[in-house]
Amino acid sequence: MDSESAYMVAASKVPMLKPGEFEIWRMIIEQYIQIIDYDLWKVIENGNSALKTKLVEGVETILPPTTVKEKAQKKLEMKARSTLMMGIPNEHQLMFNSIKDAKSLLEVVEKRFGGNAATKKTQRNLLKHYTNEPVSTIHGVSAASTQTNAVKSTNVDNLSDAVICAFFASQPSSP
Structure with a gap:
């Protein structure tokens, strides 16, 4: 089974976040993501590499990935973010959907569900x-x-x- 197939099989069993249980969910989702692909967790923990931008007529524009390494990094970022989003209950999906990188997503989810x-x-x-x-x-x-x-x-x-x-x-x- 290749890594894409393994990811698809494992993705159907993503641990769901329950209100009041963020710390437990975080440990379980960390283990889960590391099992799928350790590099996914590194993207969440360390953030993705800096995006290339270009200033066009006073407006900063994000450039699409061009090299193989940049494309692979972008794919990892998308998988990591998607996996985290699948673990968030449906009623909270809209609240977090606008966050585009996995590290920020986990930080915002922690602020929302981590408790005092x-x-x-x-x-x-x-x-x-x-x-x-x-x-x-x-x-x-x-x-x-x-x-x-x-x-x-x-x-x-x-x-x-x-x-x-x-x-x-x-x-x-x-x-």
Whole structure:
């Protein structure tokens, strides 16, 4: 399967952003995009290379890509932005559609859905509480639990959930 086919198959399973869960979505979308193509995540993280512009009669005009490298970079930018847009719920699509580069798009989505410091602290505490419950894992991987006599058991649906839970459990509780 070539990279284009792999991208199309994976694109049908883009993780969707849920209000109040930006931090988790960001980690999952980062892993997802890196699996598709690591260069896509580098474009989001570092931004695309500077666009070539030309001043025509006092108006700055963006020149289209001309070299093979510029065209490849533009294609990566479009894929990265499109992948992020697919993870945004339909009711918010119009709000973010005018943003044309992936790095800016992620920054604006973070400002909109990231929440304030109090919200983030509450989310961290909830996640820590969740990871302190007994966790039944997949494929014989064991997880330590601080609550040995708890009646309720939580199932981990997939490995990325387990990784995310472990990450948040290891973080200090200070804001």
